[in-house]
Amino acid sequence: MKIPVEKTVNDPVMQSLIDQNRYADAAECLFELQLKSWKLMKTNYDALKDAQIKSFWYDGFKLSVQFNPGRIKSTTAFVDKNAIANRPCFLCNKNLPKEQKGILIKDKYILLCNPYPILPLHFTIAKLDHEPQAISEYFSDFLELSKMLSDKYSLIYNGPACGASAPDHLHFQAGTRNFIPIENDIHQIKNEYGKVICEDEANSITFMNDGLRRIIFIESTDQLLIENSLSKVVEVYGKITGSKTEPMMNLLCSFNNESGWSLIIFLRSKHRPELFFKNDPDKILISPAAIDMGGVIITPREEDFKKIDEKLLQKIVDEVSINPNIFESLINLFKQS
Ligand SMILES: [Zn+2]
Numbered sequence: 001m002k003i004p005v006e007k008t009v010n011d012p013v014m015q016s017l018i019d020q021n022r023y024a025d026a027a028e029c030l031f032e033l034q035l036k037s038w039k040l041m042k043t044n045y046d047a048l049k050d051a052q053i054k055s056f057w058y059d060g061f062k063l064s065v066q067f068n069p070g071r072i073k074s075t076t077a078f079v080d081k082n083a084i085a086n087r088p089c090f091l092c093n094k095n096l097p098k099e100q101k102g103i104l105i106k107d108k109y110i111l112l113c114n115p116y117p118i119l120p121l122h123f124t125i126a127k128l129d130h131e132p133q134a135i136s137e138y139f140s141d142f143l144e145l146s147k148m149l150s151d152k153y154s155l156i157y158n159g160p161a162c163g164a165s166a167p168d169h170l171h172f173q174a175g176t177r178n179f180i181p182i183e184n185d186i187h188q189i190k191n192e193y194g195k196v197i198c199e200d201e202a203n204s205i206t207f208m209n210d211g212l213r214r215i216i217f218i219e220s221t222d223q224l225l226i227e228n229s230l231s232k233v234v235e236v237y238g239k240i241t242g243s244k245t246e247p248m249m250n251l252l253c254s255f256n257n258e259s260g261w262s263l264i265i266f267l268r269s270k271h272r273p274e275l276f277f278k279n280d281p282d283k284i285l286i287s288p289a290a291i292d293m294g295g296v297i298i299t300p301r302e303e304d305f306k307k308i309d310e311k312l313l314q315k316i317v318d319e320v321s322i323n324p325n326i327f328e329s330l331i332n333l334f335k336q337s
Helices: 012-019 023-037 039-049 069-075 081-085 136-148 181-193 223-241 302-307 310-320 324-336
Strands: 053-058 061-067 102-105 109-113 122-127 153-158 171-176 194-199 203-209 214-220 249-256 260-267 296-299
Touching (some): 023 039, 023 109, 039 069, 053 310, 061 181, 061 302, 061 310, 136 223, 136 249, 136 260, 181 194, 181 214, 181 249, 181 260, 194 324, 203 223, 214 223, 223 260, 223 324, 296 302, 296 310
Parallel strands (some): 061 296
Antiparallel strands (some): 053 061, 102 109, 109 122, 122 171, 153 249, 194 203, 203 214, 249 260
């Protein structure tokens, strides 16, 4: 499959990077070109550089809060079936802004610059066909994409019911590597809170509850082993939560040549915390997805940014993560299966 010609960029430098399979560099090249030709994007990335941030240190890890007004649409998006069915899909090629261009990857995805960024370089990788967000069938693509882009970026997947803003159109995100705090903290979290459930030379699976989040961390040098591990996670997690569809999770993945893939899976109880649905002044507009769970919590409203403190943040993250008792049962069931 090809991307429509009006969505391609005719740039010899970028093309030569693609021809050399240097997709991380090609993506950066696209980013620079789009900054020059797309005013909205330039404005939003410039604003991000000055975004206010505050950080809280917990036992072994950090969470930051980013005041990011540009994310208001995404944070408050209606993601119920009716609302989705009644809006034009913003990831289908025909509906993309005219300035937005992309790079074809693996003959079935288009890599696009995200015009409403959280990360310093932030991309969306959308499947060319309009089909529902679900990872199982595309997990091998997700791993391959994370390898292809690993020089500079980490890969992100948000489940359809816990953070994907287009649950009807399969997509991933890619963004600046090691910007999300958990990417730097994960080994410390593993040491302090980890229960290693299986471990051999090529693959290990660790369950951890850091007091706020319930996480499964898979490290693997073998693609087939990590695919099998995730299938097992989805199966057991789905069983214990009684999910008829994909159980709620956010994925954050990176790759390097020595240690292979690092896959962080956040297990979720719900998409939005109770405070999201309150009226002002109690309301807090936070709508956690993978990046938030990884430690960059987005508040599009300044009043929420000011209000949030260490305790409130802890309460929210804990609330949207699966219940610790269910997590313990999951560990036991996983051991037995
Ligand atoms: Zn679509």
